[in-house]
Amino acid sequence: MADNGVNKGRRRFLVGATSVVGAVGAVGVAVPFVASWQPSARARAAGAPVQADISKLEPGQRMTVEWRGRPVWVINRTPEMIERTEALTDEVLADPDSAKPMQPDYAGGSLRSIRPEIGVLVGICTHLGCSPLFKPEPNAEGVGVDDWPGGFFCPCHGSRFDLAGRVFRNVPAPVNLEVPPYYFVNESVIVVGEDGEGA
Secondary structure (H helix, E strand, C coil), rough: CCCCCCCCHHHHHHHHHHHHHHHHHHHHHHHHHHHHHCCCCHHHCCCCCCEEECCCCCCCEEEEEEEEEEEEEEEEECHHHHHHCCCCCCCCCCCCCCCCCCCCCCCCCCHHHHHHEEEEEECCCCCCCCCCECCCCCHHHHHCCCCCCEEEECCCCCEEEEEECEECCCCCCCCCCCCCEECCCCCEEEEEEECCCCC
C-alpha cells in the first residue's frame, strides 16, 4: 500500500504538539476559573473570618492574627493574671462592667471573654488608632503609673487598658478595647470574625 508521500513521523509530531498545546490552554483557562471560587483579598479584608491555632499559646503569652486588616490579640491569661484583672474596680477603671457595647453579649463579665483564660481583643487603641504595647507584668517599666496590674499601654498618648481590654480612668482613650465576634471550634482552634452557634 502506497503512503502517497505522507510523512508519518511528521504527522505524529503535529498531532502530539497540538494535543500538548490544547492541554496547556485548557489548564490556562481552568486555573483562573477555579481561583475565582476563592474569596478575593477584598472579601477577606471586608471581614471573612479567620482561624487561629492556639494550641501552642503558653500561659502568659499573646499571639496576633489579622482580621479585617486589623491586629487581633489572643491572650492566654494565667490564674494570677485573671486574679489581678478581676480585682480591679470602678475606682480605677472607666467602664469596668463594659456598659458601652464594645463586645458581643457572650463576652461579658469582668474578663470580657467566653473562657476566663483566653482573651480576644482588637489590638487598636480606641483613642487615635495606635497599637498598645503588651505589658502583662505588674509594675512593668515605662507605663508611668504606680501599682500597674498588667495590661496594655499605648505610649503614643498614654492610654492604659487592663488584661481584659478595659480602659483605665483619666486617660485619652474613651472606651474599652473592642472584643471581636469569635468562637471556639475546639480546645485549640478559634475562629475570629463570626459568632458561633448559639451565640
